[in-house]
Amino acid sequence: MDRQDIEISDLRRITELVKEQYRYDFTNYAMSSFRRRILRIMELYKFGSADLLIKRLKDDKSFFDEFISEITVNVTEMFRDPSFWRELRDNVIPNILLNHNTISIWHAGCSSGEEVFSMAILLKEMGILNKAKIIATDIDKVILDKAKLGHYSMKNMELNEKNYIRFEGKGSFKDYFTEQNGKAVMDKTLIDNVSFREHDLVQGVVFNKFDLILCRNVMIYFNQNLQNEVLKKHHESLFKYGYLVIGSKESLIWCEIANKFIVVNNEEKVYKKIKD
Amino acid sequence: MSRFNLDNKYKAIVIGGSAGSFQGITQILSALPADFSLPIILCLHRLKHVRNGFVEALSIKSIKPVVEPYDKEGIKKGKVYLAPANYHLCIELGNTFSLSTEEMYNNSRPSIDITLDTAAYTFKDKLIGILLSGANRDGALGMKRIKDRGGLTIIQDPEECMIDTMPNAAKNLTEIDYTLKVKEIIQFLVELDKLYFK
Numbered sequence: 479m480d481r482q483d484i485e486i487s488d489l490r491r492i493t494e495l496v497k498e499q500y501r502y503d504f505t506n507y508a509m510s511s512f513r514r515r516i517l518r519i520m521e522l523y524k525f526g527s528a529d530l531l532i533k534r535l536k537d538d539k540s541f542f543d544e545f546i547s548e549i550t551v552n553v554t555e556m557f558r559d560p561s562f563w564r565e566l567r568d569n570v571i572p573n574i575l576l577n578h579n580t581i582s583i584w585h586a587g588c589s590s591g592e593e594v595f596s597m598a599i600l601l602k603e604m605g606i607l608n609k610a611k612i613i614a615t616d617i618d619k620v621i622l623d624k625a626k627l628g629h630y631s632m633k634n635m636e637l638n639e640k641n642y643i644r645f646e647g648k649g650s651f652k653d654y655f656t657e658q659n660g661k662a663v664m665d666k667t668l669i670d671n672v673s674f675r676e677h678d679l680v681q682g683v684v685f686n687k688f689d690l691i692l693c694r695n696v697m698i699y700f701n702q703n704l705q706n707e708v709l710k711k712h713h714e715s716l717f718k719y720g721y722l723v724i725g726s727k728e729s730l731i732w733c734e735i736a737n738k739f740i741v742v743n744n745e746e747k748v749y750k751k752i753k754d
Numbered sequence: 755m756s757r758f759n760l761d762n763k764y765k766a767i768v769i770g771g772s773a774g775s776f777q778g779i780t781q782i783l784s785a786l787p788a789d790f791s792l793p794i795i796l797c798l799h800r801l802k803h804v805r806n807g808f809v810e811a812l813s814i815k816s817i818k819p820v821v822e823p824y825d826k827e828g829i830k831k832g833k834v835y836l837a838p839a840n841y842h843l844c845i846e847l848g849n850t851f852s853l854s855t856e857e858m859y860n861n862s863r864p865s866i867d868i869t870l871d872t873a874a875y876t877f878k879d880k881l882i883g884i885l886l887s888g889a890n891r892d893g894a895l896g897m898k899r900i901k902d903r904g905g906l907t908i909i910q911d912p913e914e915c916m917i918d919t920m921p922n923a924a925k926n927l928t929e930i931d932y933t934l935k936v937k938e939i940i941q942f943l944v945e946l947d948k949l950y951f952k
């Protein structure tokens with residue numbers, strides 16, 4: 479980040495090219511982090527100027543998947559905010575199961591899958607993993623492949639385990655993976671009922687209805703206009719009385735359709751759809 | 755006559771701090787006028803997985819409440835904001851905050867460099883950066899960003915710092931406008947505040 483800076487006009491040129499040539503729309507991403515991601519790509523690939531990055535994007539179609547992968551922030555952990563996962567286990571999911579036999583869950587922006595494995599472990603410990611139908615999506619193909627693989631560094635597993643302990647899981651965290659060649663290999667049966675799909679929240683259409691949507695730490699990369707648009711789609715993708723969960727420092731109160739939700743737990747950012 | 759070259763063009767103040775900065779921060783927050791004119795944005799190194807407690811601890815000592823902003827919350831005059839645990843706090847164009855979970859920077863999330871860098875990009879020459887005591891180099895590059903864009907840079911006098919690595923790193927990387935003891939930082943802020951209409 480110490481090498482150079484980039485002007486807003488250059489950022490606009492990049493988003494316009496990407497939109498035109500690749501049909502992805504980053505124009506309404508939050509400028510502060512988008513700029514930093516572009517600078518990061520320029521540093522990684524040693525593009526000395528925005529023009530060189532633009533040229534590569536124009537000329538080299540195979541570069542684009544890498545571009546998407548670098549533009550997106552994939553940092554995630556298992557049981558991030560353990561108190562939220564307790565809330566899910568102790569209140570949200572039991573509430574959904576009061577009225578249903580099964581539960582449909584969408585992880586929107588699942589990144590490398592840690593959130594999905596956390597969910598599967600939670601459901602397994604509740605004895606209802608087989609009742610759940612889970613769809614996990616992300617815009618980034620490269621990271622989705624990682625999620626499907628379920629291999630994580632042992633270093634990250636230390637943090638994941640700490641979170642699991644704070645979550646007060648019933649079992650021992652070590653039951654859910656084996657160590658192979660210095661990597662944690664997750665128990666694949668956990669994700670038997672999970673379908674991983676490439677999906678763009680910005681341009682993608684509503685494809686299903688769910689009892690529970692997790693979209694945590696994804697919309698922070700959008701500006702407010704885009705947050706509004708995506709929230710409308712989330713609203714449409716929920717059954718009435720379904721739950722939406724966002725990251726612990728995100729808020730729905732500014733969004734246009736806030737009145738169609740009620741706050742179930744403000745600390746953990748759990749919302750419930752009450753109006754169609 | 756003030757010993758400081760003051761100007762009422764500034765729109766925001768970012769204060770970065772790490773090991774040994776808590777006392778300085780609370781001294782500053784307890785001595786500011788209650789109707790202080792500028793937003794104050796604090797980026798302090800803190801435990802990654804402890805969400806609660808810190809903002810309360812600061813608020814007790816502060817003239818005005820300290821809040822952890824939500825993503826896309828508007829930046830308001832006279833408020834004191836604190837970067838939340840495990841997020842980077844960015845300043846977005848259009849005068850709002852934007853949070854990010856991107857990789858740790860200088861082993862830190864929140865990273866002072868990231869807050870200073872995005873603030874400098876948004877506020878340009880209308881930003882004041884203050885860097886206090888700390889044990890690593892986080893914040894040095896951010897201070898350079900502020901200077902490069904015409905803003906004002908202040909470090910806590912290394913002699914007064916419990917750990918002087920952070921202010922010294924900034925001093926070695928970029929031009930520092932004022933090297934001040936905490937008492938003088940307070941004096942600076944109080945005098946600056948007088949230039950603003952209430």
Ligand SMILES: C[S@@+](CC[C@H](N)C(=O)[O-])C[C@H]1O[C@@H](n2cnc3c(N)ncnc32)[C@H](O)[C@@H]1O
Nearest residue numbers: 550554587589616617618678679680694695696
């Ligand atoms: C920081 S991760 C969040 C992971 C997880 N939900 C958590 O809270 O830890 C953000 C993810 O959102 C994805 N993302 C960004 N823009 C997206 C879009 N337009 N559609 C779908 N996913 C997107 C990124 O690829 C990234 O994997």
